[in-house]
Amino acid sequence: MTDLTDAGAGRPAFDRSRLIFWGVSLLTAVLVFGPILPIILQAFLDKPLYDDTAGLTLGNFGRLFSEPGVGRIFLNTLYFGALTMAVAQVFGAVMAVLVGRTNLPGRRWMGEVFIWPLFVSNLVIAFGWFTMYGPSGFITLASRTYLGGAPWNLYSVTGMGIVAGLSQAPLTYLMCLAAVTKADPQLEDAARSAGAGPFRALWSVTIPMIRPAMIYSAVLNFVIGIEMLAIPLLFGGPSGIQTVTTFLYDKGINAAVRPEYGIVGAAAILLLIVVALLVWLQGRLMQGAGRFVTVRGKASRPSTLDLGPWKWAAFAFVFGFVLLTILSIFGGIFLRSVVTFLTPLIPIWKVLTTGNFELVLSSETYVRSIVNSVVVSVVGAAIGTFFIVVIALIARRSEFRFRRPLEYVALFPRALPGIIAGLGFFYAVIWMPGLDAIRGTIFVLILAFVVRYIPVGFGAIAPALAQIGDELDRGARISGADWWTTVTRIILPILKPALFSCYALLFIHFFKEYVTAAFLYQPGSEIIGTTMLQLVAQGDNGPVSALATIQVIITALFVFLARRLLGAKIYG
């Protein structure tokens, strides 16, 4: 009796699939926990992590809470996060219903413009707001001169929260839009035939279905609010308002000269715990969301609501929003980059200049940061896509015993704020022997970015993977293919569109990233984001606007090409 031997397809007895399962899982665990571990350690050490004489202590937390103004900082952070969420949810949801389901004039192009802010960083947006609505901003001065006053103040927690909320509204919009446009139109038809008018059907049937999207994006925006660096740094800095992120940023940067490791570690852990709890809460709230899932079978477009005479009022509202919070922000950045001095009081043509761009392009550092940004995004997104798709295939398409834990670990970076990821990798590189070789190189940036955005890529791939019936894998296995051959030869080719989308999303996120890199870059490995952060701090607005403009143009070019050539789906 030949026993479990002679092979159907003449395959080596060596099982490479298991090697891949274990290798990828270990790598994922090391990459995700590697940066968190040193932060936890540092929070309980009385000396720097790399000092061999350091001993365990709980004193860091005591020192943190006795630091003057710490209570204020935590309150600021919570209020800022809550306001960001509230503003984003209200505007995002209203826009989604108006654009997605009514006959609002111009809803196609306004819907397109509405997602622009998602392609650029908060830093660019914050700078744009500063340029237009800051104390000496273009619109502020114009309003003061021609209307006799400008009743807004960005340099307050409320002002910051409103700006952050308005710039996060597109995220809410996008999630609610998917919910209102993909809802099964038959459900509304059923309400109509049961006697409901068109508004009533929309209000009672479809609007409740965006609840999961609202809950999900609400928590997401709250998290984004409390981990946001750019807006608190730009607007809070001059007036001395601090949030946890700016506190970490200041102390972390200064840690090189002053011994504040412990406090930074303690504050980082508190932030990490709060964010992790929120992400967990999000998961809990989303349980049972299945009763709202109506997307089944064939896609058909729901009917649009006729607003009647109200459509022009709605148009004025939406257009006002798009003009004042998006077009003017981008316009302000572009405009600022071609003038020496931006003010409504002097005609533009008298201050036109190409000096800002010349300055940027003639500086070795600035050019290098642009080149680095492009390299990090092009190469990093490719590495990231490959890594993430293998994780997704193991987690969703293998018989690996620990596939569920692998998915949890891989998705954990959702709860890892960028500033903490940066800090963690910074510590890890110093702390772990042998990693000094990559310290301050763009390689460590790529590593940190990939880890931080595993959940983003996973989110682009997992739904597409779920669409591929598992009998296709089974068919390949029974035909003689092992796991790795099955996924590379059968699943990956079918998954190609999702891979392009994942690549495009990672590219955009890597290209606009600045927070994670703030602690990791060194002269030679600057990226656009870190250079802008530095210049903003110095008040060099000319080169900042030129760099921001260059970043926006490259991003726009990439998005255009990715959509045209690769057919990548980026935000809908």
Added chain:
Amino acid sequence: MADLIIENLTIKYGEVTAVENLSINVPSGEFLTLLGPSGCGKSTTLFAVAGLNHATSGTIRVGDRILFNGDRKATVPPERRNIGLVFQSYALWPHKTVADNLAFPLILRKMGKSERDERIKEALGLVEMLPYAERFPFELSGGQQQRVALARALVYRPPLLLLDEPLSNLDAKLRERARVWLRELQERLKVTTVYVTHDQSEALAVSDRIAVMSMGRMRQLGSPREIYETPADSFVADFIGSSNFLDARMIEGGTDHALVELGDGTRLTTAPGRAAADGTLVVAVRPERISVATAEGPNTLRAKVEQKVYLGSVWQYVVRSGPVEFRIQTTFEIDAPEVLLHIPADACALFSEKPVGN
């Protein structure tokens, strides 16, 4: 070609037992059908043979190769079992042409290009799909996809072919033609075949033998004729074809016949069988075996016609005699309100209890 031997196969998912202690011996070249209602464990068994789900205990052998041995926890991964499998959804790889779908298993077997092309041509010829070699799956009709799926499972000449409800996605007319064609092909190739279906007429039409399954257990294994005419228990009698189940009492048991009394007092001579401990039993009679009699005699009874349904080729009636209600089938219309019926002794099978659910 090889025989398939399943011994004491048990498959558990946590606390749930999907298949319990199943033993079947499929000789080389036989066409065996696993038949049963959904959830009976037939597909679970099939996929365990393929290696695509995990058996808990027992052994599975093809020829002298052990594919699974529960005692030693030894299992051959699906890709090394060399078995052909056709899925209910066909599972054609959408990004590959028909020819490439067939080529993939051959490439995995390190076959040269010229031999490969020859095999593909032969397999596609077999299923009459040669002109469609360069098409993509989405360009084919359901029936054509089903043929390609079969060709892909046969192209590497596996000794064992498994079919998981391959005809269930075809429309009724096509399904009838496809099963004749499938059986002819299997006879020509003499490949050992295990076929899974819940459609009893399909099973009766194509199989050498049928294994009727219910709730993870095998209820009867036999030729289509044995299964239909001498069901082993009331479940099989109910599931294969349709039967009337009449409550009765044993009057006189015997080795070659029995005498029972129905609820209305009618006495029937029946095939032999056993009653429950208290003497009660059920008589299973198929509606089409009951005929209209011209004169009173043994095994006749008078019944009132209560309901009449015209089904095209036949008429079906619900008739009643006292507390006894049952269905009969005739090829002609009955106009009278009452009818005299004859129930042949060999049409009556005795079981000690009714099928579950009745």
